[in-house]
Amino acid sequence: TGMLAQAKHNGWPTEGYVRPEHPVQQRCLAEVSRWTGVPEKQIGVAVDGCGVACFAIPVRNMALAYARLAGTRKSELGTRNEGSGFRVPTSAIRVLDAMLRHPELIAGEGRPCTEMMRAHPNRVITKIGADGVYSALLVQEGLGVSLKIEDGHGPASILAIAAILEELGLRPMPAALREKQMTNSRGETVGSLRIRGGLTRK
Numbered sequence: 001t002g003m004l005a006q007a008k009h010n011g012w013p014t015e016g017y018v019r020p021e022h023p024v025q026q027r028c029l030a031e032v033s034r035w036t037g038v039p040e041k042q043i044g045v046a047v048d049g050c051g052v053a054c055f056a057i058p059v060r061n062m063a064l065a066y067a068r069l070a071g072t073r074k075s076e077l078g079t080r081n082e083g084s085g086f087r088v089p090t091s092a093i094r095v096l097d098a099m100l101r102h103p104e105l106i107a108g109e110g111r112p113c114t115e116m117m118r119a120h121p122n123r124v125i126t127k128i129g130a131d132g133v134y135s136a137l138l139v140q141e142g143l144g145v146s147l148k149i150e151d152g153h154g155p156a157s158i159l160a161i162a163a164i165l166e167e168l169g170l171r172p173m174p175a176a177l178r179e180k181q182m183t184n185s186r187g188e189t190v191g192s193l194r195i196r197g198g199l200t201r202k
Contacts, residue, residue, distance in 0.1 A: 003017050003024045003025075003028075003052065004017060004026050006027065007023070007024050010023065010027075012024060013069045014055075018051050018052045018053070019053075020045050020053045020184040025052065028053065028055075029043065029045070029053070029055065032057070032065075034064045035064075035065040035068055035069075035116065036057050036061035036062065036064055037064055038058070038061050039062055040059045043057055044056030045070035048130055049075075049130070051199075054130055059146045059147065060146075061131075061145040062129075062135050062144075062146035063145055064135070064144060065144065065166030066135050066137040066145070066146065067126070067137070067138065067142060067143060067144030068086055068088075068127075068144070069092060069096055069101050069137055069142070069144070069173060070137055070142035070144070070177060071086070071088055071142065072140055072143075075105065080124050085137040091177065096125070096178075097173060098119075099117075099125050100117075100122050100139070101127065103117035103118050103121075104118075106126075106127060107127075107128070108127070112126070112128070112158045112162070112177055113126045113127055113128055115174050115176070115177065116136075116161075116162065116165070116170075116173070116174070116177065117173075117176050119173065120170055122139065123138065123139055123140060123170060124136055124137065124138055124139060124165065124170055125137040125139065125163075126161060128154070128157070131152035131154070132148055132149030132150070132151065132152040132153050132154060132156065132157045133146070133147070133149075133157065134146070134147050134157040134158065134160065134163055135147075135161075136164075136165055138165070138168060138169075138170065141168075141169075143168065145161070145164060145165065145168070147160055147161060147164065155180050155193060156193065158177060158180075159177065159178070159179070159194065159195050160195060162174075162177035162201050163178070163195040163198070164199060167198055167199050168199075178194065178195075178196070179192050179193065179194040180193040180194070
């Protein structure tokens with residue numbers, strides 16, 4: 001809906017808005033580049049499960065984009081984040097506030113993104129990505145967090161991001177996000193998935 005609104009607002013055709021060469025997707029690419037600090041030509045482009053362009057960037061740069069989003073609450077509308085030279089658009093402030101006010105729209109009922117945000121109102125934004133990617137923003141700390149499970153295992157990424165956020169001070173986490181029961185094709189519990197160890201600090 002947002003992409004279609006972008007097309008209508010700019011007078012671009014709505015047909016083919018999902019294609020990477022469409023102005024909507026080119027605008028998305030430019031914004032991803034701006035927020036992450038990765039040059040457009042270095043960003044990988046594929047198609048995600050929704051059928052639109054999906055951008056591949058280093059995990060560190062994903063976290064940077066989330067951290068920059070936190071700057072929207074610390075800066076005046078349209079001003080630059082302190083010392084970074086990064087300009088925060090007024091629209092980003094509205095987006096961040098809307099996400100914090102309506103966690104049910106980030107993922108939905110029973111989904112981990114929404115559960116984590118509801119457990120800690122106005123403290124965190126979490127969003128699952130493609131194939132084992134998960135990112136979060138600790139709002140008060142201005143800290144962006146991103147991870148990628150190497151084999152793309154989605155359930156592992158959920159437990160991992162919850163454990164990391166808990167270790168960074170976001171406590172308590174919902175019990176359902178600390179351990180996941182594993183069942184076989186007959187519905188029998190055959191084990192569980194949980195986090196062992198913690199963050200390695202350098």
